[in-house]
Amino acid sequence: MSTHVDVLCPNDYKTLELIGSSSSMADIRNKISKYAASDAEVLIQGETGVGKGLCAKLIHSLSARAQYPFIEVNCGSIASGLIASELFGHQKGAFTGAIADHIGYIQRSNHGTLFLDEIGDMPSDLQIHLLHFIESKKMQRLGSDSSVSVDCRIIAASHVDLKHDIIQGGFREDLYYRLNILPLYIPALRERKADIPDYAQYFLNLLSDGKKKHLSKAVVDYLTRHSWPGNVRELRNVIQRAIIMCGDKNITIADLGLEIADRQMLPASDTIDSDYLLQVISDHKHNMSAAARYMGISRTTLYRLLKKYNLQK
Ligand SMILES: Nc1ncnc2c1ncn2[C@@H]1O[C@H](COP(=O)(O)OP(=O)(O)OP(=O)(O)O)[C@@H](O)[C@H]1O
Structure with a gap:
């Protein structure tokens, strides 16, 4: 199996755990269970490392398709000239080098889920074929003039803002709306510090x-x-490194290896979300001065944030 494709087996489902106690994660959990009960297309957006792949797997594992394949294809890592034949397959002789029939990933995920990661990297000529497939659930292998019906659910993901790509002319608006029936936006980790x-x-x-x-x-x-530009993936890697560095002792700040130069400390007030704010205030028994000191902000800034989040008494 090539490196841009990943196949999930039902045995892997028990390792899927969606952690996080913020209100954003509660909302995401709620959407995942509703989306799993449906068969409509899902579009997951969010920065790299926020958990888009994990959410796609969870939706599949909780759906009626769970016993069928979950195939993950990273559209950004397949050479653009090969994507059509990788997705739709080809007949022997369809092009130079097509020495045998080839079944594409769409057909291989029959009855299951096809997860198209980095959908924004899909070449524009292929976007129209994908749209046609989603609408008709029928496709043709390259070099074939007969169509086959395939029953697979499409979940797509992107770390770039596809709306921006539409304006730039790189992504088809009709495909965007067709994929975005069930939207799932996962905020960056710095926007949900409670997690x-x-x-x-x-x-x-x-x-x-x-x-x-x-x-x-x-x-x-x-x-x-820390501002976590690499999101949950970066946090996981930092903890892994710290476990190695601390040996038999407990982890210290130095073991984290977040050097001053790398520590993209943002101005504190810009990175404080409402969950974190409420948590700190409650931890300090509503002593606003103590809570502000703890977060490294002034009392005025704390009150400004309470106002911003509509949390004043
Ligand atoms: N809510 C979460 N609970 C537990 N683990 C998580 C959570 N979110 C992300 N992770 C873990 O963080 C890592 C990165 O997640 P994932 O690969 O799903 O991110 P992604 O958004 O798809 O990244 P990319 O855009 O680079 O493909 C994985 O190890 C994943 O299991």
Whole structure:
């Protein structure tokens, strides 16, 4: 199997866990269970590493298609000249080098789910074929003049804003609306800081080989203030590195290896979301000065944020 394609087996489902206690994650969980009960197309958008692939797998694993294939194709990593034959397949002799019949990923995911990651990288001439397939559920292999019916659900994902691509002329508007029937937007980690302690503890338990490890409050605070440009994936990698670096001891800030130069500390007030704000205020028993000090912001900024989120009493 080539590297741009991943096939999920029902055995893998038990490893799928969606962590995070923020209100954004609660909303995403709610959408995932509703989307799993439907058969309509899903479009997942969000920065790299936020969990788009994980959400696509969860939707499939909770759906009536779970016993059938889940095939993940990264449209950005297949040479543009090959995507058509990889997706739709070809007949022997369809082009130079087509020495045998080839079944494409659409047909291979019959009854299951085809996850098209980085859909924005799909060449524009192919976008029209994909749209036609989604609308008719019929396709033709390259070099064949007969069509075959395929019953597969399409979930697409993009880390770039497809609406922006439409304006630039790189993505078809009709395909966008056809895919975006069930939209799922996953916010960047810096916009849901309440999830950071949950992920840190989860990855620590997952990756420390049964050894009991503890994250001090100082380490958790430090993690919470990082801006995480690589999102959950970056956090996972940082915890993995820290486990290796700390040896038999508990993890220290130095073990995280987030050097000053890499630590994209954003101005604190711009990175504080409403969940985190409420959590800190409640942790400090509504002592606003103590809560503001803890977050490294002034009381005025704290009140400004409460106003911004409509949280004033
Ligand atoms: N809510 C979550 N709970 C647990 N693990 C998560 C969560 N979100 C992301 N992860 C983990 O973070 C890593 C990156 O997630 P994933 O590959 O799904 O991101 P992505 O948005 O598809 O990234 P890319 O755009 O680069 O393809 C994976 O190891 C995934 O399991």
